[in-house]
Amino acid sequence: MITPRPAFMQQLNQAWHTQNSLLCVGLDPDIQMMPTHLQALPIEQAIFEFCKTIIDATAPYACSFKPQIAYFAAHSAEHVLQDLIAYSHTHHPHIPVILDAKRGDIGSTATQYAIEAFDRYQADAVTVNPYMGFDSVEPYLSYSNKGVIVLCRTSNAGGSDLQFLNVSVDDHTRPLYQHVAHLVADKWNTNGQCALVVGATFPNEVKLVRDLVGDMPLLIPGIGAQGGDLNATLKAGLTENGTGVMINSSRGIIYASKGEDFAQAATVAAQGLVQAMNALR
């Protein structure tokens, strides 16, 4: 039997405080990057063992976990993702799990994606793409206790191709990502369940988004392997009470060592990042 979990926003607020952490540990299991002894296993077993070990090794330092679905689906290992989320809920029930799926499709299809994220995988939150508009996001919002994390200013350089284009709405001209932030904060967040993705590679934009959306949580990837500026990002994104952000690091933590000591290395990397963040807030 599945035990109901608290609402995502409640879990997140609690985890920020009790874990004293703003760190979101990204689970992007790439077989080529895993320790050699795990590469020798059948791929599904390797993915499970690797992620389970990382979850246990970093749980004391995490405010959330973020598995990226592509790393599982690419190897027909969706059931491994399901098992890992169940494992995390059982062994680390206080840490919310965000399914990074970046879904976006017409309402009828989005309804199926929402069932996949929340009923099949039992994720506490999911990332979605706002490009197809409100009706494409509505099926996720109807799960009012789940988090819906909308792409706003993504961390990749190519995000600027569209997100930086100016749009004029109601005599207001601003870049598309700011319009998305405004739309989510003012119109889509009626249940108080929304958050936004803003990349650490763009701290100025983190600040502009923070100013537009009040205390809405921001999921911020781009620290570590993508070279985002931790100091500038925190300065731009923290809310007044010193929370408000989930700073994601995936490769920087999970591949801190390619040896048999990968779990200890992940612990040290996670702990170091949390200490660095806590010194800045």
Ligand SMILES: O=c1ccn([C@@H]2O[C@H](COP(=O)(O)O)[C@@H](O)[C@H]2O)c(=O)[nH]1
């Ligand atoms: O704008 C975005 C949105 C999502 N991501 C995802 O975050 C992690 C980043 O991994 P690192 O190894 O820490 O660079 C990855 O799963 C991306 O799909 C992002 O990078 N940028």
